[in-house]
Amino acid sequence: MQGISIRGVSQAFGAAGDARRVVALEDATLDIPAGELVCLIGPSGCGKSSLLDIIAGLAKPVAGSVTIDGEPVRGPLPKRVGFVFQENALFPWLSVYDNIVAGLTFQGVPKDERRGRADEALAAVGLEAFRNHYPRQLSGGMKQRAQLARALSLQTEILLMDEPFAALDEQTRLVLGEDLSVQLAKTRKTIVFVTHSLVEAVFLADRIAVFTARPGRIKTILTVDEPHPRAPGFMTSAKLTGLRNALYELLHDEVRRAMETGAGV
Ligand SMILES: Nc1ncnc2c1ncn2[C@@H]1O[C@H](COP(=O)(O)OP(=O)(O)O)[C@@H](O)[C@H]1O
Ligand SMILES: [Mg+2]
Known part of the structure; x- marks a missing residue:
């Protein structure tokens, strides 16, 4: 199956x-x-x-x-298999965009593909305007959106x-x-x-x-x-x-x- x-x-x-x-x-x-x-x-x-x-x-x-x-x-x-948890699992020292790119890097996605996939995932959750924000600058809902974007970008x-x-x-x-x-x-x-x-x-x-x-x-x-x-x-x-x-x-x-x-x- x-x-x-x-x-x-x-x-x-x-x-x-x-x-x-x-x-x-x-x-x-x-x-x-x-x-x-x-x-x-x-x-x-x-x-x-x-x-x-x-x-x-x-x-x-x-x-x-x-x-x-x-x-x-x-x-x-x-x-x-990707994960999204209740707790905020974003790296506080990285911007939203860099959080997504970090996930792609860990997964071994080639460098020239990372930007496109991060942009696409940010668009999918409506966070383009907040790409350079740090997690502490985001509301709870935006943090969860960012986590969702990171999980989506991995295309599991x-x-x-x-x-x-x-x-x-x-x-x-x-x-x-x-x-x-x-x-x-x-x-x-x-x-x-x-x-x-x-x-x-x-x-x-x-x-x-x-x-x-x-x-x-x-x-x-x-x-x-x-x-x-x-x-x-x-x-x-x-x-x-x-x-x-x-x-x-x-x-x-x-x-x-x-x-x-x-x-x-
Ligand atoms: N690593 C662990 N060691 C000991 N007990 C655990 C562990 N993980 C979960 N439990 C216990 O197993 C039960 C089920 O936990 P969990 O799967 O987290 O339930 P749920 O997510 O439905 O609330 C709970 O009683 C929890 O305390
Ligand atoms: Mg539980």
């Missing part, structure tokens, strides 16, 4: 038999065809970030396996995004979501996107994997049958509201259970 195939993946931290051992994720199975955007949503501590680490080859699962385009993931694949077929917009105000987050949907329609990237926003999940995803409280299992997969790019009007549609409500019903008991058992925060 072209895309990401997750088969029976479990993750635990701490030695087997140790009372402090935490089973983070249990028996996750999910196929993500190339070009699809899948959102992972579930209570805090249910193993979403752990699963991204495993897909990225940054951690080994205690059971199960992940393949990308049919090949088992055995370690990081920087040419194929897969993007893993771990609550990338979580620190932003709702309006900024929704506009960035629209931009991402436009990018997806243009480039057909495969995206795994962790969010705790129900609306963001429905607005962005082709499918939403809903996790149980820890140990996280995939409880249900909801399909959002709506083409990309998603129009702003989709946000206020009855379809989105209906799916958001269905998601709320699915998540509510899990979040309460996570709080009551202390699995989450």
Whole structure:
């Protein structure tokens, strides 16, 4: 299969038999065809970030396996898999433009290609006018745009995004979501996107994997049958509201259970 195939993946931290051992994720199975955007949503501590680490080859699962385009993931694949995190991961001493070029340099992109790719990525996120700004001169939304530009410039077929917009105000987050949907329609990237926003999940995803409280299992997969790019009007549609409500019903008991058992925060 072209895309990401997750088969029976479990993750635990701490030695087997140790009372402090935490089973983070249990028996996750999910196929993500190339070009699809899948959102992972579930209570805090249910193993979403752990699963991204495993897909990225940054951690080994205690059971199960992940393949990308049919090949088992055995370690990081920087040419194929890009990341965007919630935290600002920009180098503070470099301008926005130089941050993007630094990423391209690390990836081994030839020097004469770097400028064109950085310019294109800046245009894609609407940051051309801020290319010479330093991260401290940017708002939170612009920093996330810059991170997104850096990830896009690497032209990986897969993007893993771990609550990338979580620190932003709702309006900024929704506009960035629209931009991402436009990018997806243009480039057909495969995206795994962790969010705790129900609306963001429905607005962005082709499918939403809903996790149980820890140990996280995939409880249900909801399909959002709506083409990309998603129009702003989709946000206020009855379809989105209906799916958001269905998601709320699915998540509510899990979040309460996570709080009551202390699995989450
Ligand atoms: N490196 C680690 N060592 C020990 N425990 C960890 C580690 N990484 C995650 N955990 C624990 O595993 C559980 C799942 O974490 P995580 O994947 O970050 O969940 P989520 O992203 O869904 O909030 C949490 O209880 C967390 O404390
Ligand atoms: Mg997380």
